[in-house]
Amino acid sequence: MQTNLTKQEKTPFSSADVRSWALVVIAAVIWFALYNVIQPFADWIAYGLLALPKDSHLGESLAFFFYDVPKIILLLGGMIFLITLLRSFFSAEQTRAWLGGKREGVGNVLAAALGVITPFCSCSAVPLFIGFVESGIPLGVTFSFLTAAPVVNEVALVMLFGLFGWKIAGLYLLSGLTIAIVAGVVIGRLNLERYVEDFVWQIKVGKGEALSEQPTWTERFQIAWQSTKEIVGKVWLYVIVGIAIGAGIHGYVPESALAGILGKQAWWSVPAAVVLGVPLYSNAAGIIPVVSALMEKGAALGTVLAFMMSVVALSLPEMVILRRVLKPQLIAIFIGTVALAIILTGYLFNLVI
Amino acid sequence: MKTIKVLGTGCATCKRLLNDVNTLVVKNNWQVRVEYVTDVAAIMSYNVLSTPALVVDEKVLMTGHPGAAKVEAALFKALEA
Numbered sequence: 001m002q003t004n005l006t007k008q009e010k011t012p013f014s015s016a017d018v019r020s021w022a023l024v025v026i027a028a029v030i031w032f033a034l035y036n037v038i039q040p041f042a043d044w045i046a047y048g049l050l051a052l053p054k055d056s057h058l059g060e061s062l063a064f065f066f067y068d069v070p071k072i073i074l075l076l077g078g079m080i081f082l083i084t085l086l087r088s089f090f091s092a093e094q095t096r097a098w099l100g101g102k103r104e105g106v107g108n109v110l111a112a113a114l115g116v117i118t119p120f121c122s123c124s125a126v127p128l129f130i131g132f133v134e135s136g137i138p139l140g141v142t143f144s145f146l147t148a149a150p151v152v153n154e155v156a157l158v159m160l161f162g163l164f165g166w167k168i169a170g171l172y173l174l175s176g177l178t179i180a181i182v183a184g185v186v187i188g189r190l191n192l193e194r195y196v197e198d199f200v201w202q203i204k205v206g207k208g209e210a211l212s213e214q215p216t217w218t219e220r221f222q223i224a225w226q227s228t229k230e231i232v233g234k235v236w237l238y239v240i241v242g243i244a245i246g247a248g249i250h251g252y253v254p255e256s257a258l259a260g261i262l263g264k265q266a267w268w269s270v271p272a273a274v275v276l277g278v279p280l281y282s283n284a285a286g287i288i289p290v291v292s293a294l295m296e297k298g299a300a301l302g303t304v305l306a307f308m309m310s311v312v313a314l315s316l317p318e319m320v321i322l323r324r325v326l327k328p329q330l331i332a333i334f335i336g337t338v339a340l341a342i343i344l345t346g347y348l349f350n351l352v353i
Numbered sequence: 354m355k356t357i358k359v360l361g362t363g364c365a366t367c368k369r370l371l372n373d374v375n376t377l378v379v380k381n382n383w384q385v386r387v388e389y390v391t392d393v394a395a396i397m398s399y400n401v402l403s404t405p406a407l408v409v410d411e412k413v414l415m416t417g418h419p420g421a422a423k424v425e426a427a428l429f430k431a432l433e434a
Contacts, residue, residue, distance in 0.1 A: 092402035119417075123364025124403040126393055131402045203397050219419075226420060321362070324393065 017217040024221060031078050035071070042067035061251030068163070068243045068289065073236060075162040076155065080231050083154050085224040087119040088215060092128055094118075095145070099137050104188050107141035112180035115148025116173075119227075122150070122318045129325050133196070134205045140188020146322075147338060148180035151313040155235055159288040171349070172305060179309070179341040186337050187330075195330035238286035246289035253297050269303045270346035274339050277310030287311055301353050306346030313338055355432060358388045358408040360396045367405040370418045374407070377425050383432060 013021075045066045046052055052059030095114045102110060120128070125146065132142040152173055161169035215223065291304040314335055323331060359374055361367025371389050378387060390396060390408075399406060399413050407414045407424065409431040418424070 096402060119403075121364070121366065121403070123362055123366060126362050127396055127404055128402050130393065130397050131400070134397070199394065203394050205397050205400050223419065 014216065014218075020218040020221050028078075031074065035074055038067055038070050038074070041070070057251045061247045064250050065243055065247040068247070069240055072159060072162050072239050072243065072289075073232070076158050076232050076235070076239070077228060079158045079161070080154060081224050081228045083158075084119070084227040084231075085220055087117055087227075088220040088223050090114070090118045092118055092120065092124070092131075096132060096135055096137065099132070099141060099145070100135055102137075102141065104138055104140055104185065107138065108144040108181045108184040108188070111137075111141045111144035111184065112148040112177045115145040115180060116152045116177070118145075118149070120149045122315075122321060125318065125321050126324055129322070130200055130203055131205060133200065134203060138188055139193055139196070140184045140186075142184075143187045143334065144180045144184025147183050147313070147334075148177060150315065150318065151179055151309060151338075152176035153312045155231065155285050156288060156308065156312055159239075159285065163288060163292040168301070168305075172309075175305070175345045175349075176309065176313075179313075179338060179345060182341050183334070183337045187334065190333070192330050192333065195327040195333075197325050197327060200325050235285035239289070242286040242289035246293035249290070249293035250296060253293075269300070270306050270350065271343050273303050273307035273346065274310040274343050277307045278314050278335070278339060300350045302346040302349030302351075305349055306342050309342045309345070310339060313342065354384055354386055355410050356386045356388060357428070358390050360390045360399060360401060360406040360408060361404050362393070362396070363391055364404065366418050370405040370407065370424070373418070373421045373424055374428070377421070377428060381425075381429075383428075385432065 042063050042065075046059050046063035047054060050059075050062065052062065095118045098114065099107060099111055129142060129146065132145070133139060157169055157173060160172050287308055291299070291308055295301060295304055319331055319335070322334075326334075357374060357378070359367065359371045361371065371387075374387055377383075378385060396404065396406070399408060399411075401413060401416055403416045405418060406416045407427070409428065412431070414427050414431055415424075
């Protein structure tokens with residue numbers, strides 16, 4: 001980071017960078033303008049254009065739908081852009097250098113935090129895992145990093161912010177980090193090195209020079225814009241379907257209908273939600289609008305968050321990728337630890353809120 | 354003849370990079386060999402932490418897929434050297 005900053009100071013903005021900044025500022029102004037006309041727009045469609053009565057089930061559901069869809073899509077676009085822009089300042093190589101020589105504990109905390117902000121795609125999990133453990137980073141610290149990235153999912157974070165507000169989004173971020181730290185510490189304490197596939201320890205990592213060229217602002221904006229298109233392009237349909245289901249629940253399901261099965265009184269609902277969520281591979285985009293509507297009808301926050309985290313954190317495709325470097329025993333311990341940590345988090349939320 | 358290697362673990366982005374590189378080679382009529390490396394041990398010998406990675410004559414040019422235009426520019430530079 002330090003070298004990066006001094007380098008930025010040395011090279012003044014190029015005219016291309018000035019143009020890119022101007023473009024981003026204009027886009028931001030348009031974004032804010034659009035964001036502020038969503039509510040009148042939704043009301044106009046539901047009650048003006050379609051002339052539905054204000055207190056009808058259908059009118060309420062449709063107004064909800066036409067408000068939430070543009071709002072969430074706009075929020076996703078804007079915030080994912082900012083998040084990926086921030087991530088362009090980090091790299092896996094840099095993260096490995098920072099984590100090298102850190103003790104367990106401090107290392108786990110740092111690894112979890114870096115897991116959230118380091119650009120990371122699950123297809124890189126194998127080289128990343130090998131590169132980390134070969135350079136001497138403890139197994140538990142590596143796991144904190146590998147857990148934090150999927151548990152704190154950027155789409156989930158933005159959608160929680162949009163549908164529940166910043167407090168719940170912040171709670172999700174904190175509990176995701178805690179789960180990653182705890183899972184890493186537990187795996188580190190259990191001394192599970194023997195359950196890493198043997199070939200991993202025999203690989204000789206090459207000495208090739210690290211890529212050190214810093215991107216310009218224009219390039220950072222391009223990287224962020226490309227990732228934003230990719231991520232939003234992948235989830236927008238889930239968002240719409242999820243919000244449609246959520247809007248139906250919002251308009252038609254009576255208040256507190258779900259308090260009995262998904263409310264705080266039902267102690268078994270948290271583990272049940274996690275058991276249901278782990279094999280269910282979906283993305284946060286489709287699930288959050290539904291759980292948001294369920295909560296209105298009496299489902300407890302802890303139960304709902306536990307369900308959501310187990311859906312996004314433990315996905316089958318990722319386990320298949322990790323299976324190439326981990327023996328089944330370690331994968332089972334990993335899934336068990338994370339699932340248990342999520343269950344405890346769910347209880348904690350139900351207790352506190 | 355120079356050799357371009359695409360290091361990838363089989364993910365979607367890796368295949369996209371391989372396709373784009375193949376397209377660029379045909380388009381620019383480069384006399385090169387393109388290899389797709391999926392063996393984890395071989396990938397790690399280049400000391401990369403993220404895939405895909407683009408390698409020309411055993412030197413890592415870039416990791417990830419920053420877009421066909423950047424790949425083309427980087428390959429032009431590396432192949433002319």
